[in-house]
Amino acid sequence: MLFATVVYLVSIIIPCVEAAVASLSAPAPSKWVHPGAMISQSQLDFIKARVNGKEQPWLNAYNALLEDVKVAQTPSPHVIVECGSYSNPDVGCKVERNDSIAAYGNALAWAISGETAYAQQAIKIMDAYSSTIKGHNNSNAPLQSGWVGSIWARTGELIRYTDAGWPDNSIEQFGTMLRDVYMPLTVNGTDHNVANWELVMTEAAILMSVFLEDSESWNTAMGWFLKRVPATIYMTSDGEYPIAARGQSSSSDAIIAWWFNETTFADDGQAQETCRDLEHTGYSFASMAHVAETARIQGTTDLYKTNLGTRLLNGLEFQSQYVNGLAVPSWLCGGALKLTLGPITEVGYNALSFRLGVDMPETGKLTLKQRPANNNGLFVAYETLTHAENNA
Numbered sequence: 001m002l003f004a005t006v007v008y009l010v011s012i013i014i015p016c017v018e019a020a021v022a023s024l025s026a027p028a029p030s031k032w033v034h035p036g037a038m039i040s041q042s043q044l045d046f047i048k049a050r051v052n053g054k055e056q057p058w059l060n061a062y063n064a065l066l067e068d069v070k071v072a073q074t075p076s077p078h079v080i081v082e083c084g085s086y087s088n089p090d091v092g093c094k095v096e097r098n099d100s101i102a103a104y105g106n107a108l109a110w111a112i113s114g115e116t117a118y119a120q121q122a123i124k125i126m127d128a129y130s131s132t133i134k135g136h137n138n139s140n141a142p143l144q145s146g147w148v149g150s151i152w153a154r155t156g157e158l159i160r161y162t163d164a165g166w167p168d169n170s171i172e173q174f175g176t177m178l179r180d181v182y183m184p185l186t187v188n189g190t191d192h193n194v195a196n197w198e199l200v201m202t203e204a205a206i207l208m209s210v211f212l213e214d215s216e217s218w219n220t221a222m223g224w225f226l227k228r229v230p231a232t233i234y235m236t237s238d239g240e241y242p243i244a245a246r247g248q249s250s251s252s253d254a255i256i257a258w259w260f261n262e263t264t265f266a267d268d269g270q271a272q273e274t275c276r277d278l279e280h281t282g283y284s285f286a287s288m289a290h291v292a293e294t295a296r297i298q299g300t301t302d303l304y305k306t307n308l309g310t311r312l313l314n315g316l317e318f319q320s321q322y323v324n325g326l327a328v329p330s331w332l333c334g335g336a337l338k339l340t341l342g343p344i345t346e347v348g349y350n351a352l353s354f355r356l357g358v359d360m361p362e363t364g365k366l367t368l369k370q371r372p373a374n375n376n377g378l379f380v381a382y383e384t385l386t387h388a389e390n391n392a
């Protein structure tokens, strides 16, 4: 019942500006906005004012962040980071993710508190990596590059454009690292892997393009990203079966295998990895929100108001209702779901519900329950702090 209401409201609010799938585009801006990888200066100002005013939920979220960054750990960069599937082998992979998130956390703590020790720690970590790392190899290299590249881009933007005292030659070295180490493995996405891979790889390339002011990489990655979105979240209006991803057959057998053996496509918001688990499903939703947020800040297409917004909204509501306790019907994934959606709802929920005013009861309920959202150890971090009710 509630869900029907959501769909009804969506059809009122979003489609009046919704572009058809095929025509979705968000070209690189003619003038880059900085800081502008997922967080803008006005959003930072908003967070700072809320934290200084000791207001919730920002204060609790900020205190949780400070817990994570209180030990100024020594970064452990590897020259070649080797990441096999499911972390086997793991030569510098987990530590690279941990270091990059620590740098990002310190950058946020600096931007909010103005305490230079945090800025210096973020700079120390970024410089350690940019002076050491030469590449990633083994099967998970593109995925790892996506996760870490996205976090680096956000960290670099925050530190570079907040008068943190990052020397020019270090900035240049960091840009070279993004361009030579992370961009080549991410900018073209992937035509032979699940949705969350291609979406986070292209997310990273798009966010790194902001730091590098690289229109060509933005446009290439954005092209693949926007093509992948409709193949990630199903809408009944797509027809009997979901849209095939690049490189995938659109035969029903191939679609079923690709969607983890789901045979029934009956509701708006089913996602390619739903029958795998909601954790990996949630990664895809996080990437959609991260890219839409960045595109909005850069002043190109407001993707939330397009078909991407409609799909993200339905994806979030559909999965959240089961995490919130709705019984899983027998037609869906054989009647069983792994309900680990993770701390991925804040950015999309803020944009669609708080800013655009769409009713999202299930996502709202889950988001409030999970606050403050911490980090997922990969590429989603501190989003209650950065995006709760943040319309700036």
Ligand SMILES: *[C@@H]1O[C@H](CO)[C@@H](O)[C@H](O)[C@H]1NC(C)=O
Binding pocket: 068, 098, 099, 101, 102, 105, 375
């Ligand atoms: C990185 O790992 C250390 C040691 O396990 C942990 O204490 C810290 O919280 C982690 N950092 C982040 C940002 O998660």
Ligand SMILES: *[C@@H]1O[C@H](CO)[C@@H](O)[C@H](O)[C@H]1NC(C)=O
Binding pocket: 080, 082, 137, 138
């Ligand atoms: C990755 O690079 C390391 C260091 O050069 C090397 O020892 C390892 O064999 C490489 N792994 C693969 C799968 O290429």
Ligand SMILES: *[C@@H]1O[C@H](CO)[C@@H](O)[C@H](O)[C@H]1NC(C)=O
Binding pocket: 183, 184, 185, 187, 188
């Ligand atoms: C991306 O794809 C284009 C076109 O297929 C190709 O020219 C380019 O070399 C690729 N870039 C990378 C970094 O692999």
Ligand SMILES: *[C@@H]1O[C@H](CO)[C@@H](O)[C@H](O)[C@H]1NC(C)=O
Binding pocket: 257, 260, 261
């Ligand atoms: C899908 O079903 C096929 C045939 O029963 C099986 O081989 C395959 O492992 C299943 N795939 C998944 C992701 O469960």
